[in-house]
Amino acid sequence: xxxxxxxPSVSVSPGQTATITCSGDALPKQYAYWYQQxxxxxPLMVIxxxxxxTSGIPERFxxxxxxxxxxxTITGVQAEDEAHYYCQSADITGTHQIFGGGTELTVL
Amino acid sequence: xxxxxxxxxxxxxxxxxLRLSCVGSGLTLSRYWMSWVxxxxxxxxxxxxxxxxxxxxxxxxxxxxxxxxISRDNANNSLFLQMDSxxxxxxxxxxxxxxxxxxxxxxxxGQGTLVAVSS
Numbered sequence: 733x734x735x736x737x738x739x740p741s742v743s744v745s746p747g748q749t750a751t752i753t754c755s756g757d758a759l760p761k762q763y764a765y766w767y768q769q770x771x772x773x774x775p776l777m778v779i780x781x782x783x784x785x786t787s788g789i790p791e792r793f794x795x796x797x798x799x800x801x802x803x804x805t806i807t808g809v810q811a812e813d814e815a816h817y818y819c820q821s822a823d824i825t826g827t828h829q830i831f832g833g834g835t836e837l838t839v840l
Numbered sequence: 841x842x843x844x845x846x847x848x849x850x851x852x853x854x855x856x857x858l859r860l861s862c863v864g865s866g867l868t869l870s871r872y873w874m875s876w877v878x879x880x881x882x883x884x885x886x887x888x889x890x891x892x893x894x895x896x897x898x899x900x901x902x903x904x905x906x907x908x909x910i911s912r913d914n915a916n917n918s919l920f921l922q923m924d925s926x927x928x929x930x931x932x933x934x935x936x937x938x939x940x941x942x943x944x945x946x947x948x949x950g951q952g953t954l955v956a957v958s959s
Contacts, residue, residue, distance in 0.1 A: 763944045767885070774949040775885065780942045783888035798862065800918060818885050820946060825900045829875070829939070835924060 734758060734823045736832035743838040752805040752835045754819030757800055764802040765820045766795060768813075770835075775818065779804060806837075814839045842867035844936050844950030858927055862936030862950055870914035871880045873939040874947050878955075880930035885944075886932075889921065890939050896948050898904040903929075926957045 736756040754764060764782050767775035775787050779795035782802055794806045802821075804811055816819045819832040848860040860876075876888040889910040890899045898910050909922040919936050933952040941947065 765945050765946075765947075769885075774952055776944055776949075777947040778932075780945045780947075786947075816884075820885075820887075822944060827890075828901070829890065830889060831877075831885040834884040 734830055736819055736821060736830055738751065738817075738819060738832040738835045740743075740833070741836045741838065743840055744809050745840045746811060750809050750813070750837055752802055752804040752806075752817050753839065754799055754821075754832045755801045755802070756821060756830070756832075758824045759797065759800050759821060761801055761824060762822045764795070764797065766804045767818045767820065768815045769818065770815045770820075809837075809839055811839050813837060842938075844931070844948075845910065846936060846950045846953040848935065849953035849955045852926055852959055853959055854915060854926060854928055856957075857922070858925065858955060860921040860934055860936075860953055860955070862921075863914050864919075867917075867938065869912065869917050869919060870936070871932070872941055874910075874912060874919045875937050875939040876910060876919075876934060877937065877946060877949075878930075879950045879952075880929070880932040891919070901945045901948045923955070926955075928957050928959075930945075931955060931957045 734825035743754040778789045783795040784792040794805045796803050816834045818834045845863045845924045898930045907925045935952045936950040937946045
């Protein structure tokens with residue numbers, strides 16, 4: 733079955749840049765979406781269609797795509813950005829959705 | 841602002857059934873595909889099912905195909921998930937959300953309801 737692969741964890745100091753990747757064979761043909769989930773809360777979409785920022789999300793969040801990998805970048809990380817981040821996309825048919833395993837972002 | 845009130849979760853034994861509900865406000869659910877997504881304790885997100893606006897088309901994740909049924913009642917702005925033959929591994933928080941308000945995106949999410957399957 734189709735999978736999206738993310739690193740389990742990323743750690744950065746405040747003010748640094750965090751980069752979270754998501755790899756999948758269908759990503760050249762399907763958009764990717766990024767969700768932030770803080771402890772005890774429902775997920776919140778931060779990036780849609782690879783690189784569009786959701787309304788109300790700080791400008792330090794950005795997304796990009798290259799081949800079979802999409803990337804979430806947080807420039808100038810703040811303590812409040814500490815959360816789990818999940819990528820989401822669809823299989824090649826577009827009918828079945830898939831989430832990456834999630835990346836825990838730790839702000840040191 | 842779109843909000844969803846979820847209910848129906850609880851503790852059941854393996855093999856039993858449960859029906860989850862999701863009622864929307866601030867959003868006309870009939871305009872959108874709807875989704876269920878779950879999250880096992882301490883684990884990641886897993887897509888469960890989608891249903892088209894008129895209920896004519898439904899898609900399911902491999903782990904629930906044949907046991908779960910997604911349905912909707914547009915007149916009451918509601919979404920449902922009938923879960924049969926429950927297994928211990930179905931224990932999770934279940935979230936409802938529209939799929940495609942923004943093309944391909946699952947957003948915004950309900951607050952979730954906990955389903956616990958244990959003997």
